[in-house]
Amino acid sequence: ELKVEQNPLFLSMQEGKNYTIYCNYSTTSDRLYWYRQDPGKSLESLFVLLSNGAVKQEGRLMASLDTKARLSTLHITAAVHDLSATYFCAVGGGTDKLIFGTGTRLQVFP
Amino acid sequence: DGGITQSPKYLFRKEGQNVTLSCEQNLNHDAMYWYRQDPGQGLRLIYYSQIVNDFQKGDIAEGYSVSREKKESFPLTVTSAQKNPTAFYLCASSAFPPRNRDTQYFGPGTRLTVL
Numbered sequence: 001e002l003k004v005e006q007n008p009l010f011l012s013m014q015e016g017k018n019y020t021i022y023c024n025y026s027t028t029s030d031r032l033y034w035y036r037q038d039p040g041k042s043l044e045s046l047f048v049l050l051s052n053g054a055v056k057q058e059g060r061l062m063a064s065l066d067t068k069a070r071l072s073t074l075h076i077t078a079a080v081h082d083l084s085a086t087y088f089c090a091v092g093g094g095t096d097k098l099i100f101g102t103g104t105r106l107q108v109f110p
Numbered sequence: 111d112g113g114i115t116q117s118p119k120y121l122f123r124k125e126g127q128n129v130t131l132s133c134e135q136n137l138n139h140d141a142m143y144w145y146r147q148d149p150g151q152g153l154r155l156i157y158y159s160q161i162v163n164d165f166q167k168g169d170i171a172e173g174y175s176v177s178r179e180k181k182e183s184f185p186l187t188v189t190s191a192q193k194n195p196t197a198f199y200l201c202a203s204s205a206f207p208p209r210n211r212d213t214q215y216f217g218p219g220t221r222l223t224v225l
Binding site: 103 | 151155158168200212213214216217
């Protein structure tokens with residue numbers, strides 16, 4: 001059974017600092033996704049990672065995938081308040097099912 | 111504009127009542143999904159459908175039912191058998207089979223509260 005674990009679950013960081021969110025998954029998969037969710041809102045797609053060594057960047061966020069280690073990271077560079085949200089990783093669970101991690105709630109303060 | 115709509119945005123249910131949540135998409139996607147999200151939790155898959163007139167149970171299907179009579183529509187019924195239905199319900203759709211860079215697109219959600 002595919003399991004997806006994220007850490008940390010909560011992250012409070014100061015503006016301007018860097019930090020990394022980790023996503024581990026238990027069985028082989030060919031695709032990994034990162035989503036953002038603002039409080040009370042829906043999920044917004046950030047990145048789709050399809051192969052070992054894949055790296056995607058958008059603004060202050062950079063996602064990478066290591067399929068051999070079954071690990072994806074979401075790196076935040078020079079955090080700003082607008083990045084405050086909950087971030088989910090999700091892994092393809094066969095056909096097109098996705099298994100979601102529990103999420104990392106990020107709070108950026110001045 | 112292409113997208114996914116869900117209605118209603120907020121829904122209140124009395125004990126013993128069945129309620130139906132609407133999900134419509136105009137993205138021409140074959141696959142549609144229903145997820146449940148509890149406070150501070152990730153998403154759990156209730157049901158999914160990859161083609162009209164066919165659907166499969168997800169991880170937490172008990173107490174829920176769905177239909178897929180049209181490609182654009184995938185309504186979810188929360189039955190009285192679902193003992194703890196208070197949650198945020200999200201509908202999603204995607205191409206099937208998924209192609210490179212395809213992702214699931216989510217609707218705005220329905221917040222269901224049991225009175």
